[in-house]
Amino acid sequence: MSSDEPDATSAEVTFADLQIHPSVLRALADVGYESPSAIQAATIPPMMAGSDVVGLAQTGTGKTAAFAIPILSRIDTSSRTTQALVLAPTRELALQVAEAFSRYGAHLPVNVLPIYGGSSYGPQLAGLKRGAQVVVGTPGRVIDHLEKGSLDVSHLDYMVLDEADEMLQMGFAEDVERILSETPEYKQVALFSATMPPAIRKITSKYLHDPVQVTVKSKTATAENISQRYIQVAGPRKMDALTRLLEVEPFEAMIVFVRTKQATEEVAEKLRARGFSAAAINGDIAQAVRERTIAQLKDGTIDILIATDVAARGLDVERISHVLNYDIPHDPESYVHRIGRTGRAGRSGAAVLFVTPREKHLLNSIERVSRQKLVESQLPSVDDVNDKRVEKFRESITEALNAPGIELFRKLIEGYERDHDVPTAEIAAALAVQSRGGGEFLMTEPPPEKRRERPDRDDGPPRKRRDNVRSDLATYRIAVGKRHKVGPGSIVGAIANEGGLHRSDFGHITIKMDHSTVELPAKLSRETLKKLEQTRISGVLINLQPDRGPQHQHKSK
Structure with a gap:
């Protein structure tokens, strides 16, 4: 079955028309919801009717309510068994979904429990023991609780895979299939994804029964309210390019995406040095600091998040x-998820992509997956930046003319002019120079890049073959291997999710019979190592340690 999502929600349709439980309707009214979004109007009826659903939906479309509302409307609140399980790729999304369930179920006697890596088992075990009708979790931690016997999914009636493509990209394919295989065959399944790669189609055909497909009527996989363009920039010129854009482009708030945790700090520091209100978030930052930073982004204390x-x-x-891709993502699906951070709640947004000459093939992949041609844009020129600086300077003078206390300074200037016989314009110019603190006011054209001269082929010794070795990685040993039936995907998924790492933080993985070696950043933070102490794969503690090679392993036996 297939159901195309309408372009806009019909004005006649309200939540009251969708046979939702009265207590859920009351909670929706409490938060000010009256009419369903397009994805909600298309998804709630088939889920209320008991059908499986595949929803192709971007983030920010209201898909969480699309599955939470019908599940809460149909759940048996008299039973304390776990009846609904929602899998999410990250702890942030798991918490967000759990909060949504609690909000919409505020007038129902229902317990909602988030379970995710990087947090203590104690409260989660206590919550499961008390009984949670709805469990929202990340795949790795869900499997841990299944292994411990603390999570019973034998009576599951509802299963949701949220942002399924993200889960598979993070290496959770094996975990997701294992969890699905332990649930009852006849349950209602809803799968939501921004894209539909072959691996998602495989899960859909294997575990969903005659699903209703809800799709956005759009020629693109990315939201049409987001303008998308790219700028060709040489790697060393990226910071200059970012600075020019920030000075010329009007924006309210912006996320700048980079590939590594180190780059978040470096870019944020350089922007702050240039006078911009910027902050960094990455996997090494404590949750409390992350929440405080996001709150500052929301209230306007900071405008740029790296x-x-x-x-x-x-x-x-x-x-x-605005979303700016400072570093182009290696996989196109990440691009789709990145730019989904703007254009929320029906607002328009802008996405800008920096592309170096060697990355044009990645641009082609993004255009193929997003089914949208990105427009090439030129970087603002030095003249554009200087025109904007002059305009802002003029505006600052106009604002200062109406500022309190101007009378005092007018008298001081008049006195200086009289005593020193200096024209007012000269005094004003001197004060402007003083306010710059010695910095240049107008931008100058940077010197052209020096091209490295290649020696003649006959000069010098033959060039050595360049090996693809990353100096920032070190080899670690983990206590799971082939006999534990692990694959590279489950190793990457567990370590990335529990330790807050990204797939780009991983190098080569070698799986031996009783252990494996994996290349990870050489300088893992103390907080990351602490989180990974309790990480399990297939129920076995990984016991992450620096690898000292086969000789040491032989001696230690």
Whole structure:
């Protein structure tokens, strides 16, 4: 079965028309919801009727309510058994979904429990023991609780895979299939994804029964209210290019995506040095600091957030008007999720992509997956930046003319002019120079890049073959291997989710019979190592340690 999502929600349709439980309707009224969004209007009826659903939906379309509302309307509140399980790729999204269930179920006697890595088992075990009708979790932690016997899914009636493509990209394919295989065959399944790669189609055909497909009527996989363009920039010129854009482009708030945790701090520091209100979030930042930073982005204390893909997942801030891909993502689906951070709640947004000459193939992949041609844009020129600086300077003078206390300074200037016989314009210019603190006011054209001269082929010794070795990685040993039936996907998924790492933080993985080696950042933070102490794969503690090679392993036996 297939159901195309309408372009806009019909004005006649309200939540009251969708046979929703009265207590859920009351909670929706409490939060000011009257009419369903397009994805909600298309998804709630088939889910209320008991059908499986596949929803192709971007983030920010209201898909959480689309599955939470019908599940809460149909759940048996008299039973304390776990009846609904929602899988989410990250702890941030798991918390967000759990909060939504609690909000919509505020007038129902229903317990909602989030379970995710990076937090203590104690409260989760206590919550499961008390009884939670709805469990929202990340795949790795859900499997841990299944292994412990603390989570019973034998009576499950509803299963949701949220942002399924993200889960598979993070290496959770094996975990997701294992969880699905332990649930009853006849349950209602809803799967939501921004894209539909072959791996998602495989899960759909294997575990869903005659699903209703809800799709957005759009020629693109990305929202039409987001303008998309790219700018060709040489790697060393990226910071200059970003500065020019920030000075010329009007924006309310912006997320700048980079590939590594180190880059978030470096870019944020350089922007602050240039006078911009910027902050960084990455997997090494404590949850409390992350929440405080996002609150500052929401209230306007900061305007620019530098983030990695993992750190930005689950982020929902309406005032984000721009997403800038400082580093182009290696996989096109990440691009789709990145730009979904803007254009929220029906607002328009803008996405800008920096592309170096060697990355044009990645641009082609993004255009193929998003089914949208990105428009090439030129970087603002030095003249554009200087025109904007002059305009802002003039505006600052106009604002200062109406500022309190101007009378005092007028008298001081008049006195100086009289005593020193200096024209007023000269005094004003001197004060403007003083306010700059010695910095240049107008931008100058940067010197052209020096091209490295290649020696003649006959000069010098033959060039060595360049090996693809990353100096920032070190080899670690984990205590799971082939006999534990683990694959690279489950290793990446567990370590990335529990430790807050991204797939780009991983190098080569070698799986031996009773252990495996994995390349990870050489300088893992103390907080990351602490989180990974309790990480399990297939129920076995990984016991992450620096790998000292086969000789040491032989001696230690």
